[in-house]
Amino acid sequence: MQLLTSDLQPASGCGPIIPRHEGQRPLRQQVFERIRAAGRIPRAELARELGISPASVTAMTADLIATGMIEETSREPGGARGRPRTALAVRPEAHLVVGMKLTVQEHTAVLVDFAGRLIATETLAGATRAVAPRALVDGIARLLERVCAKAGVRPQDLSAVGLGVPGFVEAATGTVFWSPVLNRRAVPLGEEIGRRLGLPVHLDNDANLVTLAELWFGAGRTLSHFAVVTIEHGVGMGYVLNHRIHRGSRGVGMELGHAKVQLDGALCRCGQRGCLEAYVADYALAREATTALHWSHHEMRSLGTMLKSLHDQAEAGNAAARSIFQRAGRYLALGLANIVNLFDPELIILSGERMRYDYLYAAETLAEMADFCVATGRPAPRVQIQPWGDLLWAHGAAALALAAISDRLMGARPD
Amino acid sequence: MQLLTSDLQPASGCGPIIPRHEGQRPLRQQVFERIRAAGRIPRAELARELGISPASVTAMTADLIATGMIEETSREPGGARGRPRTALAVRPEAHLVVGMKLTVQEHTAVLVDFAGRLIATETLAGATRAVAPRALVDGIARLLERVCAKAGVRPQDLSAVGLGVPGFVEAATGTVFWSPVLNRRAVPLGEEIGRRLGLPVHLDNDANLVTLAELWFGAGRTLSHFAVVTIEHGVGMGYVLNHRIHRGSRGVGMELGHAKVQLDGALCRCGQRGCLEAYVADYALAREATTALHWSHHEMRSLGTMLKSLHDQAEAGNAAARSIFQRAGRYLALGLANIVNLFDPELIILSGERMRYDYLYAAETLAEMADFCVATGRPAPRVQIQPWGDLLWAHGAAALALAAISDRLMGARPD
Structure with a gap:
């Protein structure tokens, strides 16, 4: 998938403060998410956009740097003129995740880093019909091994796995109420996959993952x-x-x-x-x-x-x-x-194969x-x-895993 | 209207943090809104619910007390057992507002204090048909004078006026794109009324005002x-x-x-x-x-x-x-x-005369x-x-004015 970095337009000084949160989140998390969305952003801009003091930004970003989630960078992307300003960016190597899209026809996986950069991709044929949860989990485990092998990393080096499943899915619990890929209803699929893989697993409705891909990497960066x-x-x-x-x-x-x-x-x-x-x-x-x-x-x-x-x-x-x-x-x-x-x-994106x-x-x-x-x-x-192709959805699934990691890291260390 | 204080259920310690904001708002405003929604709330609970330090709460509430928006109270409503705990509450006498509901049949007004308590109410017959903006503004000015006289306050003692208008209304600009009470389209009604009354005027779609009434005074306090x-x-x-x-x-x-x-x-x-x-x-x-x-x-x-x-x-x-x-x-x-x-x-409220x-x-x-x-x-x-009756809508209009006042007070003194 193409990362649409050209879509990135940080809010101008006189524009409205960017509202970032559906729920109320700790300020430290707001700081991290703003850095992630911006790609790179100087501390002063961060303070202004979030409406907090430069001292608070310095304290919180020092903490995020210490835990390895973000880093300082002085490189301007695209070789902009003027002297380079020090800015903050997500540290790509901090975490690796796999995102997968499941359909009855085929299962697609991507392995990406913490900055969302694609490292490897793999596709396996699906069962072409609804199957038992155990058979689906087998296929997922096989796909995970393959994409890890291709990237030269071990499954245990991954921080999380994100999955996109068609049908009625409850993301919070990983429950699939109904899906064309499963021959049973109300399956605690997230839990079953997590137990098998020994990794944190996050799953969601596949349309939400296309949306997440747009939000993290596409049009949603400015809307x-x-x-x-x-x-x-x-x-x-x-x-x-x-x-x-x-x-x-x-x-x-x-x-x-x-x-x-x-x-x-x-x-x-x-x-x-x-x-x-x-x-x-x-x-x-x-x-x-x-x-x-x-x-x-x-x-x-x-x-x-x-x-x-x-x-x-x-x-x-x-x-x-x-x-x-x-x-x-x-x-x-x-x-x-x-x-x-x-x-x-503001916009409706019509998306489909x-x-x-x-x-x-x-x-x-x-x-x-x-x-x-x-x-x-x-x-x-x-x-x-x-x-789009299935890679977009798989990328969305990876974004789901990345979002869960940052939420978890933040949740474990509340302000 | 009955204030459903019994609906109030502060989040328990282990529950999710109450998400309060669509947009990202200064913390000081979050503190004020949480106090307003709770009715009365001890400082420690406020700190826990908002996920901020007790020291921050103390600083911010001191400021809100100094500006007269909130006050300390030790009275427990309903005479709960145990020794009274000091808590924070909105100061009722800080502001007075008028809320109005306009229909082709009649115009209803309520005059309430900063805590939303009803002081006076008044109703005048409407024109029974769509009228020119000037005629509508005349009727509004007359209704405002009447309700103020009934409450024994001068119009200039009011902090704001809120209006509920049927039709397609843009709250942010006070523009009425179409309404059965007006014989013209795209009228900058908020501006025209504000100029005539010499007061800040806020208007919105009437269904939004019923919703605001539920949010401030009814079921929405816990949902x-x-x-x-x-x-x-x-x-x-x-x-x-x-x-x-x-x-x-x-x-x-x-x-x-x-x-x-x-x-x-x-x-x-x-x-x-x-x-x-x-x-x-x-x-x-x-x-x-x-x-x-x-x-x-x-x-x-x-x-x-x-x-x-x-x-x-x-x-x-x-x-x-x-x-x-x-x-x-x-x-x-x-x-x-x-x-x-x-x-x-979570809930659908079906509401109507x-x-x-x-x-x-x-x-x-x-x-x-x-x-x-x-x-x-x-x-x-x-x-x-x-x-419901028209009083509920008028109460929602008053809530709109109250919300605008608190937003304005906060906006004028960013953190």
């Missing part, structure tokens, strides 16, 4: 309120509020894919009716594809083949094929407008979204379309 | 994430996140009434189609009432009369009348479930809401049904 909507097998959403992922009061919110867009509507794979996902996800498009393509049921192909044919037909002018994408686009417009009407984000089905994201979809937004006379928020 | 949904002429919503009202990135979010629940659905008074309000608000019920009641168009009565007849008929077994309430209830269930699926609140139309809030509506919520195996969040 405080934004939504990330992921579209592929399902529809996911992550929301950043004041520079932190908002998970709701019980850890399972932001389920845009299962927000209802039609009373008694189409059947969703979650078992309920009228969910946005049941109109927009790939399986939803596939349901009407055989009709549009004039295929009989015994001609059923793989989902990928079917969607590709459907898209080709739509491009070639098949009105029925077009109407499938157009209806999906209209429901997507409605779902996105509801995000605007309810959350009022399947952004090639461009009918969904046509100008008319975005125009219709604007028409569905509350009329204040101001333009609708920006929508940014961003394709 | 950090909750939604307030108001149902009467329209459908409004306020959301509290980490003990503060969440207004979105541009100040116009949480528009549940204009979230879309049906593609190309019923026409809403905002001009768009498929808004929740267009199925649930009183004017939406009235649209089908003549059909159910077998009234011809020339028999049109007032909205109140029509809805009362409709409700009576439904009670008496008229299936058509029942189906109107039942459909509205189903869409409301869908809207509330979407709040759960997207925001994951028209809670007598109990079909809307029948057990079956709440059961259907639960069926529309993401299936995690846990119960849906609690829904609390709370009728």
Whole structure:
């Protein structure tokens, strides 16, 4: 994944103080997180942005330097002019973590350092179906060994492992209420993996991890309120509020894919009716594809083949094929407008592997979204379309592990 | 309004630190807000909850006492046993504010002290239609004089005025993009009223004010994430996140009434189609009432009369009348479930003057809401049904003014 350091714009002197915390956190942690987000930052700027005295900053950063979490640096990235100013930066070699993304098709891992720099990556095939927790844990252990071997580090040198799991996941406890990769419900997966690996394990909903990747390494470095909507097998959403992922009061919110867009509507794979996902996800498009393509049921192909044919037909002018994408686009417009009407984000990032089905994201979809937004006379928020691969999600999983490490280090030494 | 002091449950020693701030605020302000929310709190408890040293608390509270914002008190409310402990409390007489709620029918005002205690209340008839900004400001000035006279204080003794306005309101600038009480769009109403009254004026969407009232004086004293949904002429919503009202990135979010629940659905008074309000608000019920009641168009009565007849008929077994309430209830269930699926609140407070139309809030509506919520195996969040009068909204408007005063006092003396 590309680290978008060019996105980095430290707050100017007259701008608002950057609000960084959903909860109230010790000042020492605020100092660390500000350094992490900035990449590098002089002490004076840190004091000003956080609204604390230079003496406090000096004391707290001395402590962070002593524990090896941050270091002083005088190198300006990009060779800026003027004499180099001493600044603070996260110490990359302080910790190593692995991030993984699990799907039924494949499992991807990245090994990164404390500054989020990629050291190694590895991919193994998935089981292609829901499996028992023990089988999933076996696969995870194998993947961890492989990516460590590739990086030349031992698993016991890692500080933590982060995992992205599709479905309904409670990050705080590591419980998976439901996931397409597991054949059981309410699995304490985080605990089971942790016991097997002998390492701290953190897991979260996969959409939250794309969001975390944007927050740590992408657009989120300069924005405080934004939504990330992921579209592929399902529809996911992550929301950043004041520079932190908002998970709701019980850890399972932001389920845009299962927000209802039609009373008694189409059947969703979650078992309920009228969910946005049941109109927009790939399986939803596939349901009407055989009709549009004039295929009989015994001609059923793989989902990928079917969607590709459907898209080709739509491009070639098949009105029925077009109407499938157009209806999906209209429901997507409605779902996105509801995000605007309810959350009022600065930006919506549309993120997915399947952004090639461009009918969904046509100008008319975005125009219709604007028409569905509350009329204040101001333009609708920006929508940014961003394709990605599994590496982004795995990077988000690594960011989850890194965030947990810094939280743990801070929590162990309260101010 | 009853001050629910019994709701107050200070965090226990081993519980999570109370997250109080959406943005990052100076510690001194955090100290003040914690005292305000607690009612009375000993210094040691304050230090523990905020995770700061007792010495810091002593220094900051000394400063707050010197400026007259808080005071020491040794009186235990309710006559608790044991020797009285010295605690800190807001000084009621430090400031006086007026809160007002404006509707097309009437304008209500309350005059309260810095601790939120009611001193006087006054109501004047509204214009019963949208009027020019100047006429609205005239009415506000008259109401202010009356409520001050009743309390025996001069308008110039007030520290601020808070106003609740229906419609699309940007609190930060005091701009009203659209409101049923105004015959123009995009009015800088806060500025115009402030110039006329010679006092600091703060205004907000009326649903946010009900929410603020709950946050300062009601259920919100012990909850950090909750939604307030108001149902009467329209459908409004306020959301509290980490003990503060969440207004979105541009100040116009949480528009549940204009979230879309049906593609190309019923026409809403905002001009768009498929808004929740267009199925649930009183004017939406009235649209089908003549059909159910077998009234011809020339028999049109007032909205109140029509809805009362409709409700009576439904009670008496008229299936058509029942189906109107039942459909509205189903869409409301869908809207509330979407709040759960997207925001994951601890509690939803349903608040409104028209809670007598109990079909809307029948057990079956709440059961259907639960069926529309993401299936995690846990119960849906609690829904609390709370009728109110205009005094609650006016009290919320007063809380808005009080919050602005404390923010201003803090902002003027940063740490």
